[in-house]
Amino acid sequence: MDQNELKALVGQEAVKYIQDGMIVGLGTGSTVRYMVDALGKRVQEEGLKIVGVTTSNRTTAQAEGLGITIKDLDDVDHIDLCIDGADEIDTDFNGIKGGGGALLWEKIVNNASTKRMWIVDESKMVPRIGNFGVPVEVIPFGAQHVFNYFEKQGYHPKWRMTDGEKYRTDEHNLIIDLKVGEIVDPKALAEDLIHTVGVVEHGLFLNRVDTVIVGRQNGPEVLQVK
Structure with missing residues (x-):
């Protein structure tokens, strides 16, 4: 199976965990697209x-197009299960998103989800996270000063760009991608990033x-975090 087939495989497996009446967090990304497609099929064919x-306007548009009922986070009092992708996951189940x-x-x-x-x-499973890079969302005001601080820290920052312009998130913020290599102490890096004035959030999960x-060649592998 190629990478897209593996993504489709885990997307189809994930929706088996969704039960009638649930409130489900729907993530964002190429793997999640397959999951949302599979969920839409269950809604249409089973009446789920x-x-x-x-977690994004893109996912909202896809889900609503498939007949999935969508509500704002503040209009629900809990989320039973959040299903999302990841860019890297290490052996301690730390992730980069x-x-x-x-x-x-x-x-x-x-953060609002029970599970x-x-x-x-399988390409996303790594011994130690970091080689993918760490995305950091920053407000536009004073963003260059945050970028300069990251340079001084040796984080090798790069502006995320799209069509020749700085990428804007759904909250109209900017993203700085840090090329830090394998991270020895993810918690310490997370603390430094979140306490940097101007940073809204970072991609260390x-x-x-x-x-x-x-998704593996011999089928989906389900790992329960202890």
Whole structure:
């Protein structure tokens, strides 16, 4: 199976955990797209009744187009299960997210969820996170000063760009991607980033997952985080 087939595999496996009446957090990214497609099929063919809370405008548009009921986070009092992708996951189940530019909403929905599930193809499982890079969402005002601080810290920052312009998130913020290599102490880096004035959120997701479904050539592997 190629990478897209592995993504589809875990997306189909993940929706088996969704039950009638659930409020489900719907993540963002290429793997999640397959999951939302599979969920839409269950809604249409089985009459599954669920409410989705999305982590990006892109996921909202996809889900609503498939007939999935979507509500704002503040219109629900809980989320039963959040299903999202990840850019890297290490052996301690620390993750990096934000490659799709939705890390702020993803972390907010993750935080509001009773159970958290990540779905990935096997290439995302690594001994130590960091080589993907760490996305950091910053407000536009004074953003260059934050960028300069990251340079002084040796984080090798790069502006995320799209069509020749700085990328804007759904909250109209900017993203700085840090090329830090393998991270020896993710917690220490997370503390430095979140306490940097001007930073809204970072893409280090530490202690934020309960189940990981990995797409492998011999089928989906379900890992329960202890």
